[in-house]
Amino acid sequence: MSLALxxxxxxxxxxxxxxxxxxxxLLRRDPQPGGLLSRFLASTGPAAIATxxxxxxxxxxxxxxxxxxxxxxxxxxxVAAFLPRRSVVLATLxxxxxxxxxxxxxx
Numbered sequence: 001m002s003l004a005l006x007x008x009x010x011x012x013x014x015x016x017x018x019x020x021x022x023x024x025x026l027l028r029r030d031p032q033p034g035g036l037l038s039r040f041l042a043s044t045g046p047a048a049i050a051t052x053x054x055x056x057x058x059x060x061x062x063x064x065x066x067x068x069x070x071x072x073x074x075x076x077x078x079v080a081a082f083l084p085r086r087s088v089v090l091a092t093l094x095x096x097x098x099x100x101x102x103x104x105x106x107x
Contacts, residue, residue: 019044045088049078052092056099067106074099 023041056074060066078095082088 045092048088048092049082049095052078052096052099069106070099070102073102 023044053075056071060068060071074095077098078091081094082091
């Protein structure tokens, strides 16, 4: 394992941990509606979906373009699950599951 890969894994893990712990630490008092913290926390769901989209697009494009079916299935499932209930959790899980299933079936 290269040192660069290990450093990237540690940095990604630390950022993920901070992304999950800091809101809990900062929410020890009641946030003001429409305040900076509430807007930040409201954006975490779309940020998670965007991260999953980027993580699924990059392997499709580099180093050689591949089949776009898993990406299309993941995006379609994410949108289909999000629209009826506006649940970011359900949309993220549905998109991830659809992408994984389509990838497994196409490989």
